[in-house]
Structures are given as structure tokens and as C-alpha cells.
Amino acid sequence: MTDDSKQTSGKISEADLLAEIQRLATEHGTKPTANLMDTEGKYASTTYFSRFGSWNTAIEEAGFEPTGPGPATIPTEELLAEVSRVASKVGRTPFAKDMAEHGAYNPETYKTRFGSWTAAIQEYQSGPTRD
Structure with a gap:
């Protein structure tokens, strides 16, 4: 389909x-x-x-046991590296919708880890993994 x-x-x-x-x-x-x-x-x-x-x-x-890593098990460095990858793809600091469309992790993962999408972006912009 x-x-x-x-x-x-x-x-x-x-x-x-x-x-x-x-x-x-x-x-x-x-x-x-x-x-x-x-x-x-x-x-x-x-x-x-x-x-x-x-x-x-x-x-x-739907009644099933979820699998895969939850937000707590994904290293922060990996989350921020994914923001960097998506930023390179879209040519600017990504919005949550960019991450939903192009990223390996849902924006909700970032909200859970950092408290908000904005806080995740602030961490990305101030961190060492930024390109």
C-alpha cells in the first residue's frame, strides 16, 4: 500500500x-x-x-507488550546526533515535524528526555555533537 x-x-x-x-x-x-x-x-x-x-x-x-528501546535507554548523545543528522537533511535547525518525518526517533522521545522539544533543541545547540 x-x-x-x-x-x-x-x-x-x-x-x-x-x-x-x-x-x-x-x-x-x-x-x-x-x-x-x-x-x-x-x-x-x-x-x-x-x-x-x-x-x-x-x-x-492494542493489547500487546511494547518492544524496543524506550526513551530512557537511548543515549543522549545518540538523540542529539540524530537531531544533527536531520538538521543537515533539512538545512536548518529541525522542527518537531521534521524529526517526525525524517528522524529515527519520535519528537515525543525528545520531549520525554528533555522536557520539551525546545529544550532538546537548546541542548543540541549548546552540545558538542552539533555540526
């Missing part, structure tokens, strides 16, 4: 979003990843990030 055919988050109920996670889980015999949702699901994974704040929260809401 291409991104063009995916519905936007404002028109989809949470029940429908969670049902799609469960459908993919049944079809594949395991809980789906965000990547699987993007390639085979009815909705884009970014819809889940927007609606639930993170993929893991959506997975939990």
Missing part, C-alpha cells in the same frame, strides 16, 4: 487504528512494527505517532 492511499489521522477512530494493528498481528502471527504498518497497513505509522504519542503506546493500547 502506498502512502498516497493511506488515510489521515483526523478521520480515523482510535478503534479503527487499533483494529488495524490487530489485523496485521493476526495476518503476520506477531505484533506489527511501525515499518510493517507503513508497508502493509491501512494507515501510516505517523498517524499512530500523532494519535497515541508513540508506536509503543499504540501497541500497548
Whole structure:
């Protein structure tokens, strides 16, 4: 399924979003990843990030145990290096929407770690990992 055919988050109920996670889980015999949702699901994974704040929260809401590193296990240096990478890609200090679109980590991860997106950017701008 291409991104063009995916519905936007404002028109989809949470029940429908969670049902799609469960459908993919049944079809594949395991809980789906965000990547699987993007390639085979009815909705884009970014819809889940927007609606639930993170993929893991959506997975939990659908009745599954989340996996993968949580915000507390990702080294701060790695988070800031990812801001730097996205900044290089977009040609400026990234906004949260840039991170959601181009980054390896959801902006909510930064908000959890630093208290806000602005605080994360301030740390990036003052830190040694800045390009």
C-alpha cells in the first residue's frame, strides 16, 4: 500500500487504528512494527505517532507488550546526533515535524528526555555533537 492511499489521522477512530494493528498481528502471527504498518497497513505509522504519542503506546493500547528501546535507554548523545543528522537533511535547525518525518526517533522521545522539544533543541545547540 502506498502512502498516497493511506488515510489521515483526523478521520480515523482510535478503534479503527487499533483494529488495524490487530489485523496485521493476526495476518503476520506477531505484533506489527511501525515499518510493517507503513508497508502493509491501512494507515501510516505517523498517524499512530500523532494519535497515541508513540508506536509503543499504540501497541500497548492494542493489547500487546511494547518492544524496543524506550526513551530512557537511548543515549543522549545518540538523540542529539540524530537531531544533527536531520538538521543537515533539512538545512536548518529541525522542527518537531521534521524529526517526525525524517528522524529515527519520535519528537515525543525528545520531549520525554528533555522536557520539551525546545529544550532538546537548546541542548543540541549548546552540545558538542552539533555540526
